Amino acid sequence: MSSALIPLEKALDFLLKTVKENSEVIDVALPDALGCVLAASQRAGFDVPDFDNSAMDGYAVNTRDTVASACRLPVSQIIAAGHNGTPLQAGTAARIFTGAPIPEGTDAVVIQENTRADNDHVEIMVLPVVGENIRLKGHDIEKDSEVLQAGHRMRPQDLGMLASLGIARVKVKRRLKVAIINTGDEVIPPGQALAPGQIYDSNSFTLEGLLKGMGLDVIKKGIVDDSLENTEVALAAAAEEADCIITTGGVSVGDEDHVRQAVENLGELGLWKLAIKPGKPFSYGHIRNGDADVPFFGLPGNPVAVFVTFTMLVRPYLLKTQGCRSLAAPSVRIKAGFKIAKPASRLEFIRVRLETDDNGEQTLDAFGNQGSSIMTSLSWADGLAEIPLGQIVEKGDWLKFIPFRGLL
Ligand code: AMP
Numbered sequence: 001m002s003s004a005l006i007p008l009e010k011a012l013d014f015l016l017k018t019v020k021e022n023s024e025v026i027d028v029a030l031p032d033a034l035g036c037v038l039a040a041s042q043r044a045g046f047d048v049p050d051f052d053n054s055a056m057d058g059y060a061v062n063t064r065d066t067v068a069s070a071c072r073l074p075v076s077q078i079i080a081a082g083h084n085g086t087p088l089q090a091g092t093a094a095r096i097f098t099g100a101p102i103p104e105g106t107d108a109v110v111i112q113e114n115t116r117a118d119n120d121h122v123e124i125m126v127l128p129v130v131g132e133n134i135r136l137k138g139h140d141i142e143k144d145s146e147v148l149q150a151g152h153r154m155r156p157q158d159l160g161m162l163a164s165l166g167i168a169r170v171k172v173k174r175r176l177k178v179a180i181i182n183t184g185d186e187v188i189p190p191g192q193a194l195a196p197g198q199i200y201d202s203n204s205f206t207l208e209g210l211l212k213g214m215g216l217d218v219i220k221k222g223i224v225d226d227s228l229e230n231t232e233v234a235l236a237a238a239a240e241e242a243d244c245i246i247t248t249g250g251v252s253v254g255d256e257d258h259v260r261q262a263v264e265n266l267g268e269l270g271l272w273k274l275a276i277k278p279g280k281p282f283s284y285g286h287i288r289n290g291d292a293d294v295p296f297f298g299l300p301g302n303p304v305a306v307f308v309t310f311t312m313l314v315r316p317y318l319l320k321t322q323g324c325r326s327l328a329a330p331s332v333r334i335k336a337g338f339k340i341a342k343p344a345s346r347l348e349f350i351r352v353r354l355e356t357d358d359n360g361e362q363t364l365d366a367f368g369n370q371g372s373s374i375m376t377s378l379s380w381a382d383g384l385a386e387i388p389l390g391q392i393v394e395k396g397d398w399l400k401f402i403p404f405r406g407l408l
């Protein structure tokens with residue numbers, strides 16, 4: 001291992017080049033595709049809507065018959081959604097409701113609010129223009145057009161859109177199974193009483209949530225004490241069931257840090273000191289399982305460092321493995337509402353919250369304690385702000401803001 005700090009982009013480029021894309025495709029019912037990555041592009045089998053229909057409740061007319069304001073037309077039929085009318089008799093209007101097919105011979109719908117009903121007649125108060133309030137066949141989706149590309153991760157609205165095309169099942173990439181192992185003699189699961197010197201495991205819960213939020217399956221392998229033997233046993237067992245293994249803790253240079261040695265014994269290990277803060281120690285590699293190499297990521301122990309290294313390196317790696325098209329965490333630029341006088345010693349990811357100032361403009365507020373063990377900073381914040389190496393922050397500076405919502 002070189003002692004030089006490695007820039008984040010370089011580390012990410014390297015990792016992304018090693019990705020072996022998951023080729024397993026499964027066919028699932030539409031609701032089960034939520035969070036999954038489409039294995040094939042989706043096309044429209046027909047126009048949506050499939051017929052011209054009314055956008056409003058009102059009266060379907062032919063504009064030839066509505067030339068004078070306050071004209072009065074007999075109502076010759078009533079057309080509700082789901083029912084087909086008959087061709088419009090010249091010189092009449094059809095009572096029509098939202099979503100109902102436009103009858104032949106009409107070219108506009110006058111909204112109810114612009115009419116006055118008068119027994120079996122209707123008075124048109126505002127003259128319509130051709131096409132008014134008519135949703136044309138195919139105006140949402142044209143037949144044969146590509147509506148979603150392969151590599152798209154399915155969101156709720158995508159399920160709805162495919163459903164509108166009558167698609168009940170889709171082919172997606174099988175959800176990856178990611179194993180989480182947490183190390184440390186001091187770490188115990190919540191639900192038990194703490195003995196002196198112990199702490200509760202928080203990392204596995206944060207990681208589980210992040211992974212599930214990405215649409216992946218999680219296998220929690222529990223907490224392993226600081227012993228080489230037990231670490232090896234846990235890693236080997238994880239490699240048998242998982243597509244990827246993530247550990248937390250035990251990768252620094254302490255005598256009780258056995259993850260590195262265990263990975264070296266069972267596969268191959270790379271170790272970086274990342275030029276980011278928090279999250280300096282980071283290891284990667286694979287664990288051999290028969291003929292297969294199961295990717296491995298050794299994250300730091302400190303909870304904020306876990307969050308940041310997962311987000312910046314592991315997340316894009318896993319997305320690419322799933323064949324996802326967009327890999328980077330979504331970001332926007334927002335002005336800082338705070339200042340930091342000391343130049344950033346590495347690329348820093350600070351925990352920030354969105355505030356609205358007196359002018360209604362959004363600004364970022366920074367959590368007071370930016371230590372890498374401060375879990376509350378993550379819970380308090382709405383996202384991370386990136387501070388480039390060597391930069392100070394003045395109030396009003398534009399910062400890259402990575403909202404937590406975009407990670408799910
Ligand atoms: P390590 O890299 O193992 O030296 O851990 C660095 C710091 O992270 C230590 O203070 C650990 O107690 C803490 N830590 C390690 N694992 C966890 C965990 N699963 N949950 C919360 N904190 C942890």
Ligand code: MG
Nearest residue numbers: 183184249250
């Ligand atoms: Mg430890």
